[in-house]
Structure formats: C-alpha cells, structure tokens
Amino acid sequence: MSTTNTATLELRNLEVAYTVRGIDREVLRDISLSIAPGEAYGLVGESGCGKSTAAFAAMRYLPRNGKITGGAILFEGKNIVEMADDEVSSLRRSAISMVYQNPATALNPTIRVGDQVAEVFQLSGVSKSDSLEMAQAALVQVQIADPAQVMRRYAHQLSGGMAQRVVIAMALASNPRLLVMDEPTTGLDATVEAEVLDLVRELRRDTGTAVLFISHNLGVIRHMCDRVGVLYAGALVEQGATADLFNNPSHPYTVGLLRCIPRGGLHKSTDRLDTIPGTPPALGTHFDGCVFADRCALADDNCRTRLPQMVTISGAHVARCFHSDKASSMPRSIELIEYASQADVHSVHNDDTLLSINHLSKIFTQDGHKVQVINDVSFNLGFGETLGLVGESGSGKTTIAKLVLGLVSPEEGGVITLDGKGLAKTLNRRDVHDVGSMQIVFQNPDQALNRRHSVTRIVGRAVERLRGFNVSDAIDRAHELLSGMRVEASLHSARPVQLSGGLKQRVAISRAFAGSPQIVVCDEPTSALDVSVQAAILNLLVDLQKQDGVSFIFISHDLGVVRYISDRIAVLYLGRVVEFGTSQRVFNGPFHPYTEALLSSVPNIDGSIRKRIPLTGVVPSPSNPPSGCVLNPRCPRKAGSGYETLCETEEPNLTEVEPGHFMRCHIPVANLKQLQS
Amino acid sequence: MKQFILKRLGLSVVTVFLVAVIVFFLTHILPGNVARQYLGKGATEEDLVEFRRVFGLDRSLLAQLFGWIGDLLHGDLGESMQYRVSVKDLLLPAIGYSSKLAGVAFFLIVPISIAGGVIAAMNRGKKIDRAITVGGLSAAVIPEFVWAIVLVLTVGVTFQIFPVSAFPDEGNRSILNQIWYLILPSISLLLVLFGYIARITRAGVIEALESDYMRTAVLKGMIRRKAVSKHVLRNALLPTIAVIASQVPYLIGGLIAVEIVFNYPGFGTVLKGAVDARDYAVLQSGVIISSLVIVIFQLIADILFAVLNPRIRQKVSE
Ligand SMILES: Nc1ncnc2c1ncn2[C@@H]1O[C@H](COP(=O)(O)OP(=O)(O)OP(=O)(O)O)[C@@H](O)[C@H]1O
Ligand code: SF4
Ligand code: SF4
Ligand SMILES: [Mg+2]
Numbered sequence: 001m002s003t004t005n006t007a008t009l010e011l012r013n014l015e016v017a018y019t020v021r022g023i024d025r026e027v028l029r030d031i032s033l034s035i036a037p038g039e040a041y042g043l044v045g046e047s048g049c050g051k052s053t054a055a056f057a058a059m060r061y062l063p064r065n066g067k068i069t070g071g072a073i074l075f076e077g078k079n080i081v082e083m084a085d086d087e088v089s090s091l092r093r094s095a096i097s098m099v100y101q102n103p104a105t106a107l108n109p110t111i112r113v114g115d116q117v118a119e120v121f122q123l124s125g126v127s128k129s130d131s132l133e134m135a136q137a138a139l140v141q142v143q144i145a146d147p148a149q150v151m152r153r154y155a156h157q158l159s160g161g162m163a164q165r166v167v168i169a170m171a172l173a174s175n176p177r178l179l180v181m182d183e184p185t186t187g188l189d190a191t192v193e194a195e196v197l198d199l200v201r202e203l204r205r206d207t208g209t210a211v212l213f214i215s216h217n218l219g220v221i222r223h224m225c226d227r228v229g230v231l232y233a234g235a236l237v238e239q240g241a242t243a244d245l246f247n248n249p250s251h252p253y254t255v256g257l258l259r260c261i262p263r264g265g266l267h268k269s270t271d272r273l274d275t276i277p278g279t280p281p282a283l284g285t286h287f288d289g290c291v292f293a294d295r296c297a298l299a300d301d302n303c304r305t306r307l308p309q310m311v312t313i314s315g316a317h318v319a320r321c322f323h324s325d326k327a328s329s330m331p332r333s334i335e336l337i338e339y340a341s342q343a344d345v346h347s348v349h350n351d352d353t354l355l356s357i358n359h360l361s362k363i364f365t366q367d368g369h370k371v372q373v374i375n376d377v378s379f380n381l382g383f384g385e386t387l388g389l390v391g392e393s394g395s396g397k398t399t400i401a402k403l404v405l406g407l408v409s410p411e412e413g414g415v416i417t418l419d420g421k422g423l424a425k426t427l428n429r430r431d432v433h434d435v436g437s438m439q440i441v442f443q444n445p446d447q448a449l450n451r452r453h454s455v456t457r458i459v460g461r462a463v464e465r466l467r468g469f470n471v472s473d474a475i476d477r478a479h480e481l482l483s484g485m486r487v488e489a490s491l492h493s494a495r496p497v498q499l500s501g502g503l504k505q506r507v508a509i510s511r512a513f514a515g516s517p518q519i520v521v522c523d524e525p526t527s528a529l530d531v532s533v534q535a536a537i538l539n540l541l542v543d544l545q546k547q548d549g550v551s552f553i554f555i556s557h558d559l560g561v562v563r564y565i566s567d568r569i570a571v572l573y574l575g576r577v578v579e580f581g582t583s584q585r586v587f588n589g590p591f592h593p594y595t596e597a598l599l600s601s602v603p604n605i606d607g608s609i610r611k612r613i614p615l616t617g618v619v620p621s622p623s624n625p626p627s628g629c630v631l632n633p634r635c636p637r638k639a640g641s642g643y644e645t646l647c648e649t650e651e652p653n654l655t656e657v658e659p660g661h662f663m664r665c666h667i668p669v670a671n672l673k674q675l676q677s
Numbered sequence: 678m679k680q681f682i683l684k685r686l687g688l689s690v691v692t693v694f695l696v697a698v699i700v701f702f703l704t705h706i707l708p709g710n711v712a713r714q715y716l717g718k719g720a721t722e723e724d725l726v727e728f729r730r731v732f733g734l735d736r737s738l739l740a741q742l743f744g745w746i747g748d749l750l751h752g753d754l755g756e757s758m759q760y761r762v763s764v765k766d767l768l769l770p771a772i773g774y775s776s777k778l779a780g781v782a783f784f785l786i787v788p789i790s791i792a793g794g795v796i797a798a799m800n801r802g803k804k805i806d807r808a809i810t811v812g813g814l815s816a817a818v819i820p821e822f823v824w825a826i827v828l829v830l831t832v833g834v835t836f837q838i839f840p841v842s843a844f845p846d847e848g849n850r851s852i853l854n855q856i857w858y859l860i861l862p863s864i865s866l867l868l869v870l871f872g873y874i875a876r877i878t879r880a881g882v883i884e885a886l887e888s889d890y891m892r893t894a895v896l897k898g899m900i901r902r903k904a905v906s907k908h909v910l911r912n913a914l915l916p917t918i919a920v921i922a923s924q925v926p927y928l929i930g931g932l933i934a935v936e937i938v939f940n941y942p943g944f945g946t947v948l949k950g951a952v953d954a955r956d957y958a959v960l961q962s963g964v965i966i967s968s969l970v971i972v973i974f975q976l977i978a979d980i981l982f983a984v985l986n987p988r989i990r991q992k993v994s995e
Contacts, residue, residue, distance in 0.1 A: 089898045108912070110911050174897075
C-alpha cells in the first residue's frame with residue numbers, strides 16, 4: 001500500500017479498559033482519530049480523561065491491568081494491536097518514540113546520560129564507539145550547552161529542561177516517523193517550557209515527524225498543533241483544525257474549558273471566572289447518552305438517553321453534540337453565592353499598610369556552603385489586597401512565604417511588621433493571635449491534611465487552637481466554615497481520601513480561615529488542579545476577600561492566574577525583587593527585562609503570537625551568583641543598551657521608576673519603554 | 678571519596694573500641710571473681726594469687742583495660758586460661774577453618790538468594806513467585822542448627838549424599854573435597870538467610886521494573902530481557918548489598934551453631950569450648966574478632982554502595 005495517503009497513526013474505534021478489582025472499567029470510549037505524516041495533533045482534556053492512556057496505547061504499552069478491548073491502532077496502515085512483541089519492539093527502535101512528563105525519572109540514575117542516548121543507536125546495530133559519537137551529535141541537535149560534558153553526567157546532575165532535552169534527543173535518535181509527547185513541558189518553568197517548545201517546533205520543521213502532542217494546557221496546544229482533539233471521560237468530543245476549534249468551540253465542554261481560564265486581561269475586580277459545575281464521572285461509568293450530560297447547561301432528555309454522533313461544524317471541524325450550534329452562546333456558568341459571614345463586611349482594599357516587610361534576607365547552609373536564597377527583600381501589603389509573587393523555580397517564592405509566616409527566621413536586620421506591630425522572627429515565639437492572623441494554603445492538599453481525621457475534625461482542631469473555642473463550639477464553627485467554602489454538609493464527616501482535589505483544597509482553605517486570619521499565604525494553591533476546579537477556587541478566594549477583607553500573598557508560576565487575582569505583583573529573580581508594582585503596570589509595561597522575557601514565554605490561548613524574548617543560559621545557582629546585576633549573563637536587554645559595563649559590575653537598586661512601580665535595572669525606564677514598544 | 682572512607686573508617690575504629698571496652702567490663706565485673714570462677718571452689722588462696730599475677734588480674738581495672746587494649750593493638754591476644762597457650766595460636770587456625778566455611782556459604786547464599794529474588798520479581802504473582810517468597814520465609818523460621826541436624830539426618834545419614842561431618846579425613850584434603858564437605862553446613866545457613874535476601878532483592882527488582890527509566894528502555898525498543906539486565910539489576914541490587922552486609926552478624930552467629938552440629942574445628946567450636954571452660958581470655962578475643970569482621974563487612978558494603986550509586990558518590994566526593 002502506498003504511504004502517501006496513509007495516516008502515520010490512526011486510532012480506529014479504539015476502546016481501552018483497566019481491570020480494577022476484577023471488573024473491566026472503560027477508559028477510552030470508541031476513539032477515532034488519525035494523524036497525517038508530518039502533522040502535529042494535540043489531545044487536550046482534564047486530568048483523568050484518558051490522555052496518557054491514549055498515548056501509551058499508541059506505543060502499545062499499557063499498564064499491567066490495562067487492555068485494548070476493541071478497535072485498532074494502525075501505524076502506517078498496520079494494526080499494532082495484533083503485532084508480535086518482536087515486531088512492536090522493532091517499530092519502537094526505528095519508527096515511533098515517546099517523550100513523557102517527568103524527564104528526570106525517565107533516565108536511569110546509575111548510567112551516564114551519554115551511554116543512555118548511545119544505547120538507542122546500539123539497538124539498531126551501531127558499534128559502541130560510533131554510537132557514542134552519534135549520541136553527542138544528537139545532544140548537539142537538541143541544543144544542549146556543552147554536550148561533551150553532559151554526556152558524562154548522571155540524570156540527577158541535569159536541570160529539568162536539560163533532562164527533557166536529553167529525553168527528546170533519545171526519542172529523535174531513531175529518526176522516528178511518529179513522536180508521542182505526553183505533557184512534555186508540564187512541571188518545567190515558563191521560560192524553560194518555551195525553549196523546549198521552540199526546540200520541538202524547530203525539530204519538527206527539520207524532520208517532518210508526525211507528533212501526537214498531549215497536554216492539559218490549552219495555550220501550549222494552541223501554539224504547537226495543527227489539529228486538536230478534545231477528550232472528556234475517555235470520549236473524543238470535538239476535533240478540528242486548531243484555529244477553527246479555538247475560535248469557534250462547538251462542544252459545551254470545550255466552550256466551558258476555554259471560559260474557565262483566566263486569560264489575558266481578566267481581573268478579579270471586574271470579571272468573575274466561569275466554572276464547569278459538577279465533577280467528571282468515575283472511571284468506567286456507563287453512559288446511555290452523552291458523556292457530558294450531567295454537567296452540561298444545554299442537556300435535555302434526548303442528550304441523556306441517546307448517544308450523540310460527531311456532527312460537522314465546518315470542513316474537518318466536528319463536535320459530538322446535539323446542540324453544537326448553541327454551544328458558543330450557551331449561558332455562562334457563574335456561581336453566585338450568598339455570603340454567610342461571621343465577620344463584618346469590610347470595605348475592599350484601601351491604602352493602609354497591613355503587613356510590612358523590610359530588608360529580609362535568608363542564608364541557608366548547604367553542604368558547608370553558605371547560600372543566600374533571599375537577598376534584601378522589602379514590600380508592603382495593604383488591607384484586603386492581594387500580592388502576587390512570581391518567578392521561576394528557585395527564585396525564592398516559597399522561602400519568602402515561610403519567612404513571613406515565621407517558619408524560617410530571617411537574618412539579622414530583617415523586620416516584619418503586622419498592623420503596626422513588630423512580629424517575632426519565629427513561629428514558636430509568636431502568640432496565638434499572631435499565628436492565627438497569618439495562615440497558609442499549600443499546593444498539594446494531600447500532604448497538608450491529616451488523612452486519618454475527618455474533615456470537620458481537621459478544621460475544628462484549628463478553630464480550637466487558634467480561637468480558643470471549646471470542642472462543641474469549634475465543631476459548629478467548622479461546619480459553618482466548610483459550608484461557607486461550599487463543602488456540602490454530607491461530606492463533613494468524610495476523610496480527605498474520599499474527596500476530589502478541589503474539595504480537599506477547599507478544606508485546606510477552611511482550615512486556614514479558622515483563626516479569622518488577616519493574611520493568607522497561598523503557595524501555588526491551584527497548580528495541581530484542573531482549570532475548571534481552579535476557576536472555582538479562585539472565585540472562592542475572591543469572595544472571601546470581598547467578604548472578610550482578608551489579604552493574600554499569592555504564589556504561582558501561572559502568570560494568567562497571578563494577573564487575574566493580584567492587585568500588586570512582585571517579580572523575583574534569584575532571591576531579589578526585580579520588579580514591583582500594580583498588576584496593571586507589571587503586565588502592561590514598561591517591563592523589567594526579566595519580566596519581559598517571562599511574559600513573552602507564556603503561550604496564550606487567544607493564539608496571538610508575541611515575539612519571544614529569550615532568556616539564554618540557565619538560572620545561576622544562588623550559591624554562586626553572577627557579579628553586578630544578577631540577570632546580566634542572561635539579560636535580553638543588556639547588549640547594545642550602553643550600560644553593559646555597569647550591568648556586569650554593579651548591582652542595580654530597586655528604584656521607583658514611575659509612581660508605585662519599582663524596578664531593579666540600570667537602563668532608565670524611558671529607554672526600556674522605547675525598546676519594548 | 679577519600680574523606681568519606683576515612684570518616685567511615687574512623688567510625689569503625691570507634692565502634693570496635695567501644696565493643697572492646699564493653700566486653701572487658703562485662704567479663705571483669707559481672708561474673709565477680711574471675712580467678713575463683715576459673716579455678717573453682719577447691720583452689721587455695723595461693724593458687725588464686727598466682728593465677729591473678731600470671732593473668733595480670735591483680736592490677737587496677739583501668740590498668741588492666743589499657744594493658745589489654747595495648748596488647749590487642751600489638752596483636753597480642755593474651756594467653757588462654759584453659760590451655761595455657763597463646764590465644765592467637767588457638768584462634769588463628771580456627772578462624773582459617775571458619776573462613777573457609779563462611780566463604781563457601783557466602784558464595785552459595787548470595788547468588789542463589791539474589792537469583793531467587795530476581796526470578797520471583799520477574800514472575801510476580803505467579804506460582805513460582807509465591808513458592809519462593811512463602812518457601813523462603815517459612816524456611817527462615819527454623820533456626821540453622823535445627824536445619825543442620827535435619828540435613829545431617831536426611832541427606833547425610835539416610836540418603837548418604839553428603840558427608841555428615843564438615844571436615845574430610847586425613848586422606849583427601851584437596852580444595853575440592855574440602856568444599857564438598859562444607860556444602861551441607863552451608864545449605865543449612867542458606868535455608869535461613871535465603872528468604873530474607875530474596876525478599877529484599879525481589880522488592881528492589883520490582884521497584885526498578887516499574888520505574889520510569891525501565892519504561893524508557895522498553896519504549897526505546899529494547900527487548901525485556903535485555904532491559905532487565907541493563908537497566909534493572911544494577912539499580913535493584915544496590916539496596917540488596919546493604920542488606921547482605923547487615924546479615925553478616927547473623928551469618929557469624931549461624932556459623933557458630935552450624936560448626937558445633939557438624940563438629941567442625943572452627944572459630945565457633947573454639948568459642949563454645951571457651952564458654953564451657955569459662956576461658957575469658959579466649960572469649961574476649963573472640964568477641965573482638967567477631968565485631969571486627971562485622972564492622973569490616975559493613976564498611977565494605979557502605980563503600981560499595983557509594984561507588985555504585987552516582988548520587989551518593991558525588992555527594993561523598995564533594
Ligand atoms: N493502571 C491503572 N489502573 C486503573 N485505573 C487507571 C490506571 N491508570 C490510569 N487509570 C485511570 O484511568 C483514567 C485515565 O487515566 P490517564 O492517566 O489516561 O488520564 P490523563 O488524561 O492522562 O490524566 P492526567 O492529566 O492526570 O495525566 C483515570 O481515571 C485514571 O485514574
Ligand atoms: S449532547 Fe447534549 S448533553 Fe451532550 S454536550 Fe451536547 S448539549 Fe450537552
Ligand atoms: S541591570 Fe543590566 S543586566 Fe540587569 S536587568 Fe538591567 S539591563 Fe539587564
Ligand atoms: Mg497523563
């Protein structure tokens with residue numbers, strides 16, 4: 001058969017099930033899609049919808065309890081479901097490869113990186129010494145700095161971005177005709193993610209490899225893929241050319257997903273985020289009708305009893321919905337809540353300072369070396385205000401949160417003032433009132449909640465401790481708090497394991513509010529959650545702020561989220577505040593060169609292509625910071641600015657460049673503005 | 678790396694020193710009067726004085742302690758109270774014999790147990806896995822001397838496959854023949870240690886089999902058997918090494934019991950004689966030597982672990 005019009009990969013009515021406690025549970029429901037040679041096909045959907053299952057099925061590598069219960073997987077026309085193991089191995093050696101999330105664990109910790117890449121060549125019969133040379137060439141191809149040296153390293157000596165490049169090099173080594181990428185950049189910093197994505201795009205242009213690209217991040221998919229499929233509960237609900245699908249989403253689920261995302265310019269002061277009510281169905285749920293009916297605003301009886309078929313929207317754009325024509329105009333889903341607050345309703349955010357942080361520094365000792373992770377950080381937080389902290393991993397966001405909370409103590413000279421009163425440096429020397437007035441919500445509620453206690457008990461104990469309530473009053477208050485966070489009464493006696501991620505986070509937030517806090521530190525509170533759940537949590541935080549006048553310090557690597565929820569933003573680099581100002585200022589410019597690079601690396605879902613300002617090189621180690629301005633070896637604006645020598649010798653101060661807008665850069669703001677226009 | 682080895686070495690020296698001090702005080706304080714204990718009720722006052730003078734028991738405790746440790750450092754283990762010969766002459770040949778037995782046992786136990794663990798892991802959930810895991814654990818419940826007796830009675834006496842003593846007669850003492858005689862005693866040790874080592878190996882192999890890097894290897898197109906030998910074993914056996922080293926004390930303990938059953942003139946048999954005769958000088962040295970062996974194996978295991986594990990090796994060499 002000719003290969004010209006044969007799809008590289010075709011899933012034909014694919015059904016996959018996992019056997020759990022003896023019962024087969026359907027994960028992929030009648031999936032059909034095909035990827036042409038050289039095409040990039042994106043698969044999106046929320047956690048658990050079956051994206052990874054589809055990816056591994058395409059490699060014919062399912063977990064021990066997984067099995068293909070129906071349909072076919074055709075690679076260049078041949079059904080790999082029926083192939084012998086040898087034949088599949090040989091395909092993997094020569095024609096299909098995979099790149100996965102968590103590159104660090106994908107590499108063997110005890111074998112040198114170079115040998116692991118060389119292995120791919122050896123598998124196709126190349127001699128050992130030739131394979132090492134070819135491995136180095138492969139590393140050159142993925143633009144790793146100093147490939148000869150990287151060859152001799154072990155996995156733990158690589159940064160996340162480098163490890164992912166090595167994994168990509170390994171995947172491309174066999175010149176595959178199909179590359180399966182499962183969340184290849186999830187967990188990487190925004191600037192690293194942007195570089196890896198650029199690399200993948202370039203390599204694809206050079207090699208013409210077909211790609212199955214999987215991500216939960218719609219922005220990434222929009223920038224990487226020619227065509228997109230949307231997966232919900234294991235069913236493909238919409239598919240089409242990227243621009244068509246994003247500009248004219250025609251399935252209510254796709255519409256809902258896109259509306260949940262805090263996208264460009266939305267701000268809590270004017271816009272409330274949409275959510276998708278309800279939760280995804282449990283694994284293996286059987287449906288007579290549409291898989292989305294339980295959560296769909298347009299659902300009618302027909303939807304619940306008859307299985308919708310794919311209908312054509314335009315050209316190759318199809319949606320599996322009876323009412324696809326009404327999807328884009330479907331009513332918004334905004335939960336409006338009646339507040340039942342104990343506290344008086346505060347007037348929202350005024351200019352009085354609630355928390356003042358002055359000259360905080362922190363030096364950790366690591367293997368005998370002193371590492372300064374926080375360097376002279378100062379900022380103020382007003383009543384009812386949200387301060388966003390952004391910066392790449394290792395920039396010191398969490399350490400600042402810990403300093404504020406007294407979980408680690410600052411170096412000599414650092415002062416924290418709350419409501420005009422100086423705070424003790426460490427938690428155990430702060431009184432109950434001070435402790436209760438500052439609380440934290442973590443990224444991962446699983447680790448933060450005691451799994452053996454009921455939800456009421458978890459919150460009730462915090463009330464007892466922080467408010468001095470007796471047990472029965474504390475339980476009453478716990479119920480009130482939980483209901484206020486929209487945790488239904490029927491769940492109050494549940495244990496954390498019985499709750500979804502979003503509900504667990506609500507419990508964690510309830511607990512943080514037990515002591516009527518003035519400030520709640522939120523450390524990546526929505527990073528582990530799906531966008532629809534994230535939207536609900538962000539709405540909740542905004543409500544709480546309006547209702548109780550609480551202030552937030554909000555840490556996130558997701559700039560869209562930070563922009564939406566923050567009044568002011570501090571941008572951190574290597575333990576320093578490099579830019580500080582109102583959300584408006586920081587996002588609309590003039591920008592500090594680092595902020596500019598950071599913002600330009602985010603792929604937005606509106607598809608607008610911003611010119612990327614690349615940050616070259618890697619984040620330097622805080623144990624050995626560069627001289628002068630710490631950004632100077634990577635700074636995109638240094639060269640040609642006329643300030644090069646100053647940049648390399650002298651650290652700039654944080655200065656007020658416009659009213660209320662601070663920057664740490666030698667280039668005068670007027671020049672920056674000009675460069676950036 | 679050098680620093681790490683030196684540090685571990687220092688720690689080992691301290692450990693042995695502490696053992697020496699404890700042993701010294703246990704033997705000198707607890708039983709009360711060494712001379713009386715040794716010479717028995719019938720001894721006269723002069724006998725006691727003479728005995729104490731000969732063995733230096735008339736000095737102060739501290740002087741005795743430091744005198745003894747000083748002697749130890751010079752390789753002088755003192756004199757056996759029972760045989761009135763140097764302890765060294767008594768123990769050295771015995772240690773030689775025991776080393777042979779331990780060596781044979783070690784080379785039997787380690788490969789077989791590891792192979793058992795690997796086979797169980799590769800066939801997880803199948804019959805052979807259950808046979809190895811359950812069988813190994815059940816066998817370990819029975820102490821080695823019972824196994825030794827059972828083995829002597831069955832394969833030795835009834836079926837006469839293996840010799841019932843561990844030591845060949847004068848006639849044929851070729852190396853092979855000596856090893857042949859040591860196999861049965863080794864098997865009784867194997868039965869006790871197999872289950873434990875196999876179980877740890879199995880756990881390590883399963884973890885490595887389920888690792889992301891194993892997945893990478895398979896998705897590179899490696900066939901499973903090759904991926905296992907290249908990517909799984911090295912990572913899986915790391916924790917096993919540490920476990921084997923931690924089993925050395927049990928091996929020594931088991932050795933003593935087995936030697937006695939098989940009437941083998943090794944270290945254990947000599948020590949037992951010393952216990953029966955309350956020969957403190959020999960006992961003290963015996964304990965010190967055992968602790969030395971244990972500490973040395975722990976040291977070797979730690980170094981091996983560090984050398985095989987790049988993450989630790991790097992940390993260690995910083
Ligand atoms: N080995 C397994 N046994 C049973 N259930 C499984 C197994 N692996 C995955 N599942 C379940 O199957 C469903 C689909 O999982 P899959 O990993 O494909 O989702 P995903 O879309 O990749 O999610 P994520 O975005 O979280 O990676 C989920 O409900 C998941 O909990
Ligand atoms: S078929 Fe009905 S329930 Fe399903 S998405 Fe369309 S409108 Fe909603
Ligand atoms: S001071 Fe120089 S190096 Fe630093 S950010 Fe400004 S231009 Fe870049
Ligand atoms: Mg996944």
